[in-house]
Amino acid sequence: MHNKTLSELAQGLREKAFSSAELTQYYLDRIQQHDGNLNSFITVTPERALAQAKAADALLAAGKGEALTGIPLAQKDIFCTDGVRTSCGSKMLDNFIAPYNATVIEKFNRAGSVMLGKTNMDEFAMGSSNETSFYGTVKNPWDLQAVPGGSSGGSAACVAARIAPASTGTDTGGSIRQPAALCGITGLKPTYGRISRYGMIAFASSLDQAGPMTRNAEDAAIMLNTMAGFDARDSTCLDKPVPDYTADLDNRLQGLKIGLPKEYFAEGLDGAMASAIDAAIKEYQKLGATIKEISLPNTHLAVPTYYVIAPAECSSNLSRMDGVRFGYRCENPVDLEDLYKRSRGEGFGEEVKRRIMVGAYALSAGYYDAYYLKAQQIRQLISDDFKKAFAEVDVIMGPTTPEPAFNFGEKGNDPVSMYLSDIYTIAVNLAGLPGMSVPAGMVNGRPAGLQIIGNYFDEARLLNVAHQYQQVTDWHQQGPEKYL
Ligand code: GLN
Numbered sequence: 001m002h003n004k005t006l007s008e009l010a011q012g013l014r015e016k017a018f019s020s021a022e023l024t025q026y027y028l029d030r031i032q033q034h035d036g037n038l039n040s041f042i043t044v045t046p047e048r049a050l051a052q053a054k055a056a057d058a059l060l061a062a063g064k065g066e067a068l069t070g071i072p073l074a075q076k077d078i079f080c081t082d083g084v085r086t087s088c089g090s091k092m093l094d095n096f097i098a099p100y101n102a103t104v105i106e107k108f109n110r111a112g113s114v115m116l117g118k119t120n121m122d123e124f125a126m127g128s129s130n131e132t133s134f135y136g137t138v139k140n141p142w143d144l145q146a147v148p149g150g151s152s153g154g155s156a157a158c159v160a161a162r163i164a165p166a167s168t169g170t171d172t173g174g175s176i177r178q179p180a181a182l183c184g185i186t187g188l189k190p191t192y193g194r195i196s197r198y199g200m201i202a203f204a205s206s207l208d209q210a211g212p213m214t215r216n217a218e219d220a221a222i223m224l225n226t227m228a229g230f231d232a233r234d235s236t237c238l239d240k241p242v243p244d245y246t247a248d249l250d251n252r253l254q255g256l257k258i259g260l261p262k263e264y265f266a267e268g269l270d271g272a273m274a275s276a277i278d279a280a281i282k283e284y285q286k287l288g289a290t291i292k293e294i295s296l297p298n299t300h301l302a303v304p305t306y307y308v309i310a311p312a313e314c315s316s317n318l319s320r321m322d323g324v325r326f327g328y329r330c331e332n333p334v335d336l337e338d339l340y341k342r343s344r345g346e347g348f349g350e351e352v353k354r355r356i357m358v359g360a361y362a363l364s365a366g367y368y369d370a371y372y373l374k375a376q377q378i379r380q381l382i383s384d385d386f387k388k389a390f391a392e393v394d395v396i397m398g399p400t401t402p403e404p405a406f407n408f409g410e411k412g413n414d415p416v417s418m419y420l421s422d423i424y425t426i427a428v429n430l431a432g433l434p435g436m437s438v439p440a441g442m443v444n445g446r447p448a449g450l451q452i453i454g455n456y457f458d459e460a461r462l463l464n465v466a467h468q469y470q471q472v473t474d475w476h477q478q479g480p481e482k483y484l
Contacts, residue, residue, distance in 0.1 A: 001026055002162040003484065006071060006219040009165060013060055013070045020060065020070030024053040024114050027072045030163040031116065034483065037144065038161055040154040042077045042135045043085050044117035052114040059112050067222050069112030074164035076155050077118035078125055079105050079210075080199040088201045089121040089133040089151075092321050092328045092347035102199025103231045104168060104210050111226045116164055120154030123349045124318065125175055125203040127151050128421050131412045132351045140183060141480040142446055146405035149179030155213045156183035161483040166214040166223055170200060172207045173306050174400075174425025177437035180213055181400035181449020184439045186466065186476060187213045188220045191457050192432035193238040196231030204313035205236075207306075207429040216476045217438065217466035221245035224459060240457065248460045249467040254288035256465065257393040263299035264398030264424055276441030276448040277399050280469065284397075287468055292393055296385040301378050302427035303419055308362050308375035309430070314352075315359030321347065354415065383431040390455045395465055398424055400437040400449035424451060434459050438466045439475035447475075 001023075004012065012018055018026075028046050035041055049072065056070035080086045080098035082105075087093045101109065108115070122132040130138040130153030138153040140146040141161040148157040152169030156179035159167050169176040171189035180187025188211045195210045202208060212223030225246065230239040260281065265274060281291060323329040323343025330346050333339035348356070362371040389396060402423060411418040428435040433453055440450035450469075454462040470476050 002030060004165070005216060006068070006166055006214070006222050009071050010065070010067055014065060020053040020056040020114060021050060023070065024049050024072045024116070027116055027164060034161055034163050038139050038141060038157050038163075039136050040120055040138050040158040040161070040163070041074070041117045042087055042089070042120050042154070045084055045115060048084070049114050049116050056112045056114060066111055068108065068226055070114065071165060072114040072116045073108060074116050074119050074155060074158050074167035075105060076152055076168050076170060077121055078170050078201045079168065080201070081105050081115070081118065084118065086118065086201070087134070088125070089123040089135060090348065090352070091134040094134065094328065096327050100199060103196035103233065104200065104227055107226050107229075119152070119158060119167060122151035122153065123352050124201070124314070125151040125170060125172055126314070126351050126355055128174070128178060128418055129406070129411065130154070131408065132349055134349060137408060140405050141483055142184065143405070145407050146446060147182065147408055149182035149405065151175040152213060153179045156180055156185055156187070159183070159185045159213055159215060160479060162479060163483070166212060166219050168210060168227070169213045170208055170210045171429065172203050172310060173429050174422045176211045176213060177400050177425050177435055177449065177451060178422065180437040182405040182447065184447030184475070184478065185213060186216050186220050186436070186438050187211065188224065188436045188459065188462065189428065189434060190224065190228065190459050191434045193236050194434070194457065194459065195227050196229070196234040196237045198231055198233040202317040204310040205317065206313060207310060209429070216470050217463050218246065218249060221249060221463045224463070243460055245460055245463055248464045251464045252288065253284065253465065253468050256284070256289040256395070258284055258289050258291050259294035259389050259393030259396045260291060261294050261296040261299065261389070261396060261398055263296050268402050268423065269399060270403040270443065272443040273399050273403055273448055276443055277450055280440040280450045281397065283469060283472055287472065294389045294393060294396070296389060296427065298378065298381045298385050299423070299427060302382055302430060303423055305375045305378045305382065306422070306426045306430060307358070307419055308371050309379065311355040311359030312362045312372050313359070315356045315363065318352070318356060323347070351415070379430045382427050386431045386433060395461065396453040398451050400424060400451040404443040404446035404448055428453055432456070434462055436462045436466055438469060439478070440473075441475060
C-alpha cells in the first residue's frame with residue numbers, strides 16, 4: 001500500500017479497493033510505528049484526519065471524487081491550519097492555534113484530501129539541516145546519522161519513509177529542493193507568484209514559495225494542479241490560468257536544449273556527485289536532448305546576496321512576534337520593554353536571532369545603501385544571467401546540492417559553511433524561477449539530486465522533463481530499505 005503513487009491511490013479509492021478511512025488509518029499507524037525515530041511530524045491530527053476521510057468517502061460514494069479526494073497528505077507546519085497548532089518549528093508559536101486556513105490548506109480541503117498532520121521544519125524555515133527546529137531534529141530515513149536537509153526536512157523525510165504519500169514544503173532559498181535531494185524524493189519549487197502565500201508564515205516574502213514534495217514527477221503535477229492559482233488575498237500571486245500539469249508529462253524530449261552552467265560543476269562539487277549528475281545528463285542525451293555549456297557568471301554572488309536580502313525581510317516579518325499579539329510571552333515582565341526583550345529573547349532560537357540581527361543591521365540608516373540596496377542590484381544581475389541563458393536553452397540542469405546529506409553536527413556550529421551548502425538553489429529564488437529536484441543516483445549510500453531549472457511559469461515543462469527521466473530510470477522508486 002505505502003509504495004503506491006497518488007494516481008494509484010486515487011484509482012484504488014475509485015475502485016473501492018480500500019476506503020479513505022482505511023487508507024488514512026493505515027498511514028496513521030505507519031506514523032505511529034516509525035515517526036518516533038524520525039520525528040518528521042510536529043503534530044499528528046488523527047481525529048481530524050479520520051473525519052476528513054469519512055467526508056471524502058461520502059464524496060467518493062457519490063461519484064464526486066477528484067484527483068486528491070480521500071488521499072492523506074502531510075502539511076508543512078508553516079501553513080496556518082484552522083484550529084490546529086501552527087508552530088513554524090518555533091517555541092515562539094508553540095501555543096499558536098491558527099484561527100484560519102492558509103489558501104494552500106483551503107485548496108486541499110476543497111479537493112477533499114485528508115491532512116495527516118503538520119511536519120517538522122527548521123525554525124521559521126531558516127536552515128538547511130532541520131537542526132534549528134524547537135521540536136528537535138528530523139532524521140534522514142536513509143541513515144539516521146544524516147540530516148534530512150531543511151527547512152522542509154520533515155516533509156521530505158515522511159515521504160521518503162512512506163509514512164505519508166506526499167507533502168507540501170516551502171522554498172525560500174532551497175528548502176523544497178535541498179531536502180528532496182537529501183532524502184531521495186521529488187520536489188518542485190514553482191515560479192514566484194504561482195501559488196498563494198496567504199496564510200503561509202512569512203520568512204522572506206519576496207523569495208518564499210510553496211510547492212509539492214512527492215515520490216515522482218507525476219505526483220508533483222497532481223499536487224500542483226490543486227495548489228496553483230490566483231488568490232486575491234496575496235498581492236504577489238499572479239492571475240494566470242492554471243494548465244493541467246499532468247497533460248504534458250508524456251511529451252517526447254527530442255530536441256530539448258539543456259544548458260549546463262559551468263559554475264555549477266566547478267570547485268566545491270563532490271566528485272561522486274558530479275559523476276551521478278553526468279550519468280543523468282547522459283540519459284537525457286539518449287532521450288534526444290542536446291547539451292550546451294552555458295555560464296551564469298554571477299553565481300558566486302548568490303549566497304552573499306541572499307544572506308542580506310532574506311535576513312532583511314525576516315527581520316521585518318518577525319517583528320510581529322512581540323509577545324503581545326500572539327505567541328510566546330515571557331513570565332512576569334516588569335515593564336513593556338522587558339516584555340518585548342525577554343519574549344523575543346526566550347521565544348526565538350539562535351539562528352533566527354542571528355538572522356534578525358543581520359537583517360536589522362543591513363536595513364539600518366547608514367548601511368542600507370551599502371548592503372540592502374547593493375544586494376537588490378546584484379539580484380537583478382543574477383536574474384539577467386538566467387534571462388540570457390533561457391534565450392539559448394529550454395532548461396538548465398546541475399546538481400541540487402554540492403554533496404549528499406551530511407551528518408548531524410557537521411555544519412551546525414559553522415553558519416557560513418551551512419549557508420554555502422545552498423549554493424546551487426539560492427539563485428533560483430532570487431530570480432523567482434521554478435526549479436525541481438529529482439532523485440538521480442546514490443553517493444556513499446545517500447541520495448543525490450538532479451536540479452532542473454526552468455523559465456518563468458514553465459512548470460509543465462519541468463514536470464515533463466522530470467517524468468521522462470523517471471520513465472527510463474528507477475532512482476525515484478528506491479527507498480530506504482527499512483521503510484519499503
Ligand atoms: N537554507 C536556506 C536558509 O537557511 C533556505 C531556507 C529556505 O528555503 N526556507 O535560509
